[in-house]
Amino acid sequence: xxxxxxxxxxxxxxxxxxxxxxxxxxxHQPYYLTFLSRVMVFGLAALSLNLILGFGGMTxxxxxxxxxxxxxxxxxxIQNGISNGFVHFGAAIVFGAIAALVIGAVCLRTGGLSFxxxxxxxxxxLYFITTGLKQYGGDDxxxxxxxxxFGAWLSLSDDATLYWFILTWLALATLxxxxxxxxxxxxxxxxxxxxxxxxxxxxxxxxxxxxAAFVLSGTICAIxxxxxxxxxxxxxxxxxxxxxxxxxxxxxxxxGMASVLGPLGGAAVFMILxxxxxxxxxxxxxxxxxxxxxxxxxxxxxxAELAGGLRGRxxxxx
Amino acid sequence: MITxxxxxxxxxxxxxxxxxxxxxxxxxxxxxxxxxxxxxAHASLYMVGAYYAVALGSWxxxxxxxxxxxxxxxxxxxxxxxxxxxxxxxxxxxLDQVLVTFGLIMIFNEAVRMIWGTAGLYVTxxxxxxxxxxxxxxxLYPVYRVVIIVVGCAxxxxxxxxxxxxxxxxxxxxxxxxxEMVEAVGIDIRxxxxxxxxxxxxxxxxxxxxxxxxxxxEPGMGDSILILALVTIVIGGIGSIRxxxxxxxxxGVVDAMGRTFLPKFFASYLAxxxxxxxxxxxxxxxxxxxxxxxxxxxxEGLFPVKVR
Amino acid sequence: MIASSALPLPAxxxxxxxxxxxxxxxxxxxxxxxxxxxxxVKRYGGLVVTQGVDLDLxxxxxxxxxxxxxxxxxxxxxxxxxxxxxxxxxxxxxxRDITALPVHRRARLGIGRSFQIxxxxxxxxxxxxxxxxxQAHAGQSFRFxxxxxxxxxxxxxxxxxxxxxxxxxxxxxxAGSMSHGEHRQLEIAIALxxxxxxxxxxxxxxxxxxxxxxxxxxxxxxxxxxxSMLLVEHDMNAVFALADRxxxxxxxxxxxxxxPAEIRADPQVRFAYLGDAEFAS
Numbered sequence: 001x002x003x004x005x006x007x008x009x010x011x012x013x014x015x016x017x018x019x020x021x022x023x024x025x026x027x028h029q030p031y032y033l034t035f036l037s038r039v040m041v042f043g044l045a046a047l048s049l050n051l052i053l054g055f056g057g058m059t060x061x062x063x064x065x066x067x068x069x070x071x072x073x074x075x076x077x078i079q080n081g082i083s084n085g086f087v088h089f090g091a092a093i094v095f096g097a098i099a100a101l102v103i104g105a106v107c108l109r110t111g112g113l114s115f116x117x118x119x120x121x122x123x124x125x126l127y128f129i130t131t132g133l134k135q136y137g138g139d140d141x142x143x144x145x146x147x148x149x150f151g152a153w154l155s156l157s158d159d160a161t162l163y164w165f166i167l168t169w170l171a172l173a174t175l176x177x178x179x180x181x182x183x184x185x186x187x188x189x190x191x192x193x194x195x196x197x198x199x200x201x202x203x204x205x206x207x208x209x210x211x212a213a214f215v216l217s218g219t220i221c222a223i224x225x226x227x228x229x230x231x232x233x234x235x236x237x238x239x240x241x242x243x244x245x246x247x248x249x250x251x252x253x254x255x256g257m258a259s260v261l262g263p264l265g266g267a268a269v270f271m272i273l274x275x276x277x278x279x280x281x282x283x284x285x286x287x288x289x290x291x292x293x294x295x296x297x298x299x300x301x302x303x304a305e306l307a308g309g310l311r312g313r314x315x316x317x318x
Numbered sequence: 319m320i321t322x323x324x325x326x327x328x329x330x331x332x333x334x335x336x337x338x339x340x341x342x343x344x345x346x347x348x349x350x351x352x353x354x355x356x357x358x359a360h361a362s363l364y365m366v367g368a369y370y371a372v373a374l375g376s377w378x379x380x381x382x383x384x385x386x387x388x389x390x391x392x393x394x395x396x397x398x399x400x401x402x403x404x405x406x407x408x409x410x411x412x413l414d415q416v417l418v419t420f421g422l423i424m425i426f427n428e429a430v431r432m433i434w435g436t437a438g439l440y441v442t443x444x445x446x447x448x449x450x451x452x453x454x455x456x457x458l459y460p461v462y463r464v465v466i467i468v469v470g471c472a473x474x475x476x477x478x479x480x481x482x483x484x485x486x487x488x489x490x491x492x493x494x495x496x497x498e499m500v501e502a503v504g505i506d507i508r509x510x511x512x513x514x515x516x517x518x519x520x521x522x523x524x525x526x527x528x529x530x531x532x533x534x535x536e537p538g539m540g541d542s543i544l545i546l547a548l549v550t551i552v553i554g555g556i557g558s559i560r561x562x563x564x565x566x567x568x569x570g571v572v573d574a575m576g577r578t579f580l581p582k583f584f585a586s587y588l589a590x591x592x593x594x595x596x597x598x599x600x601x602x603x604x605x606x607x608x609x610x611x612x613x614x615x616x617x618e619g620l621f622p623v624k625v626r
Numbered sequence: 627m628i629a630s631s632a633l634p635l636p637a638x639x640x641x642x643x644x645x646x647x648x649x650x651x652x653x654x655x656x657x658x659x660x661x662x663x664x665x666x667v668k669r670y671g672g673l674v675v676t677q678g679v680d681l682d683l684x685x686x687x688x689x690x691x692x693x694x695x696x697x698x699x700x701x702x703x704x705x706x707x708x709x710x711x712x713x714x715x716x717x718x719x720x721x722r723d724i725t726a727l728p729v730h731r732r733a734r735l736g737i738g739r740s741f742q743i744x745x746x747x748x749x750x751x752x753x754x755x756x757x758x759x760x761q762a763h764a765g766q767s768f769r770f771x772x773x774x775x776x777x778x779x780x781x782x783x784x785x786x787x788x789x790x791x792x793x794x795x796x797x798x799x800x801a802g803s804m805s806h807g808e809h810r811q812l813e814i815a816i817a818l819x820x821x822x823x824x825x826x827x828x829x830x831x832x833x834x835x836x837x838x839x840x841x842x843x844x845x846x847x848x849x850x851x852x853x854s855m856l857l858v859e860h861d862m863n864a865v866f867a868l869a870d871r872x873x874x875x876x877x878x879x880x881x882x883x884x885x886p887a888e889i890r891a892d893p894q895v896r897f898a899y900l901g902d903a904e905f906a907s
Contacts, residue, residue, distance in 0.1 A: 059413045106610060110617050113356070116412060117552045118613060121606045124545060128602040180770050187750070187774040188767040191758045194749040200729035201707070201739050202762040203820060212768070242545065246420045253417060283432055289424030296417045297406055 141236020345518015351557015
């Protein structure tokens with residue numbers, strides 16, 4: 001069987017994804033549209049996490065914080081009467097970048113376990129701050145009417161349009177992350193992941209590179225958050241709970257950390273499992289946990305490796 | 319109204335919570351320091367211990383019996399989990415450990431729901447411990463909480479002595495430092511690790527069993543205390559029992575005092591809606607800020623174990 | 627410039643800490659020294675690992691640092707690379723006090739190093755290892771768009787470096803999959819990518835078989851003159867083959883410095899190595 005290049009595979013994937021709305025509507029299954037929209041949103045978040053995790057070697061247990069930042073930015077703006085989409089996404093990007101800069105600047109001063117715990121603490125901080133925002137629903141969060149309004153450009157109130165909007169962001173992010181990973185910066189970042197102790201002796205200050213990757217990653221995740229708010233028309237502190245961050249880690253792992261698009265596959269698998277198991281039994285968390293344990297113990301490199309399709313470069317070495 | 323009595327009560331609450339937190343954290347930090355193993359499922363063993371205590375207590379008819387029986391029950395459960403799952407993870411990335419133990423949390427939470435229902439179990443403080451004791455400044459404090467503080471301190475002292483002065487303690491410390499050497503001397507390091515995990519779980523079970531009457535025994539009860547335990551470990555120094563002890567007390571007191579007094583503080587200086595919004599959350603926020611601050615100043619924690 | 631009290635210059639014969647050198651300024655510093663250490667002290671708890679060491683690395687020379695186990699050679703080297711912070715004393719690179727400079731800044735200045743335990747970027751290919759070092763030296767690692775491997779100029783330089791150390795054939799192999807000797811060669815290539823004036827080598831012959839050692843020794847000999855090298859080494863064959871001068875470190879103190887012949891003849895050195903058997907041949 002002829003080997004397909006990663007580029008061709010990715011293009012094919014995006015074409016297929018783009019065809020979903022008309023098919024779903026023709027089959028009178030609009031639910032799939034919403035479901036796949038969510039899959040792509042979390043896929044985007046997982047993809048952003050993989051930039052720092054798979055390629056940068058930074059295990060962040062607080063990445064969901066950026067989802068929350070993006071989502072709450074949109075939610076709060078809408079709640080206060082601002083529905084302009086450009087403002088929503090512009091603000092989400094700005095706040096996401098600032099949050100990532102601040103959190104990254106603090107957390108990256110350490111490494112290993114301390115880094116994991118600090119990222120966790122940072123996300124918990126944001127979580128608790130949002131639970132305290134009584135006027136925005138506190139613990140329960142709040143739902144709202146309407147989505148980001150881009151005026152004459154496009155109307156996201158139509159689910160299919162929203163779907164393509166998300167797909168576009170996903171494609172854009174894939175391109176950006178792909179170029180970044182293969183660039184000189186990406187080479188340095190992968191070098192840092194491979195052997196951080198060595199990197200200083202070639203004249204590079206690891207902190208700077210890790211922070212830059214962290215900021216890029218957090219910003220993309222905040223965009224995912226803004227998209228999530230649009231899909232769900234609901235925001236709550238649970239978007240930032242540490243179990244959410246763990247789920248993102250899981251999606252990355254399931255999809256394989258060696259490729260840019262692997263995490264999207266991981267998100268799909270996770271969410272399909274969640275849905276599917278949910279239909280099967282009310283005790284689906286048990287099965288989910290079991291699958292998780294077994295996959296991590298025995299199928300470490302995820303579905304990308306199992307599928308054998310995507311070329312895995314720079315695999316994770318213990 | 320902030321009275322000396324209120325302050326004293328909150329201080330003691332903080333101590334009580336801190337001691338409980340320490341019992342939970344001790345096992346976690348030991349396993350982290352010795353086997354470099356990040357065990358989130360420790361929260362599940364705490365929960366299981368609390369459930370065992372209530373179930374066994376009602377079967378035996380005595381609260382104390384329940385607490386005591388829960389310890390070996392949890393010990394055995396932990397050994398089984400270690401043998402089935404943990405032992406495959408010691409050589410792996412922390413990421414793998416986090417994910418697997420997270421999966422275990424999901425499994426345990428659901429299992430507990432299946433066996434005992436979603437609402438949890440209800441247990442009350444036994445009669446003979448349910449009085450109050452008079453403190454200075456005219457405050458009354460529940461006897462039971464005092465008992466927890468006393469028991470916790472006794473266990474802490476015992477633990478310290480064992481680790482410092484006993485052969486087992488020496489083995490544990492040696493195993494932390496150079497597992498290959500301990501093996502070369504003929505000790506089965508696998509059994510040692512298993513015992514450490516199980517013992518830590520038993521400590522957590524004690525914490526869970528004792529606090530059952532105070533807080534609800536329900537699915538997922540260990541998850542929030544887990545996060546605080548991680549904060550405690552980081553503040554105290556990974557692998558340091560002594561560090562966990564003092565850090566846990568600090569966290570407990572800051573948490574209790576912060577929750578109670580910060581809202582009042584804010585209320586007197588800020589407009590009511592803002593103060594309302596800020597108060598409760600700020601108590602928790604304070605702990606995280608504390609951790610971040612300490613980590614930045616002293617990355618190895620307050621009482622680091624190894625000097626690298 | 628350097629304000630120090632009793633500054634021993636590279637000693638002659640058996641008297642460390644005394645004597646003068648032909649080219650020195652008023653403070654007694656060797657002006658041809660590309661790297662100078664003055665009064666370096668390092669303590670770990672109660673143990674003084676580096677006791678007021680003075681050392682000069684002359685331009686173009688190969689200077690070996692030897693001594694019995696526990697002498698503090700690695701710690702001394704660590705202070706020169708920047709991995710270890712001295713408690714007292716100064717390190718000068720030419721005229722510049724680099725004592726407080728972090729590792730990556732020293733590397734940018736032109737101080738390269740190799741590691742005792744082989745340290746390459748195992749997950750990257752061999753050519754990526756070299757390319758990373760070359761691009762880092764060129765200050766171009768913070769670029770996000772163009773593919774790293776499309777950087778033709780630096781890629782050519784990286785490939786030339788690999789050819790120089792004999793790894794041209796292995797360019798596309800994963801660095802982690804090579805033999806120990808090949809790792810060493812790659813390490814030298816990475817270090818050379820930084821166009822260093824000074825190379826600090828931490829036991830380069832460690833773990834090498836006879837053949838590999840010979841290859842590496844030849845490579846280092848070929849670099850003599852263009853790069854000043856300070857190497858910590860136990861393999862005395864390599865030391866005598868390579869070194870212009872040798873300094874002997876015992877219990878954190880430099881007890882002798884001189885040519886190989888001088889050191890071989892030095893009774894203090896023999897005592898330090900052989901203990902009571904002072905006059906054993």
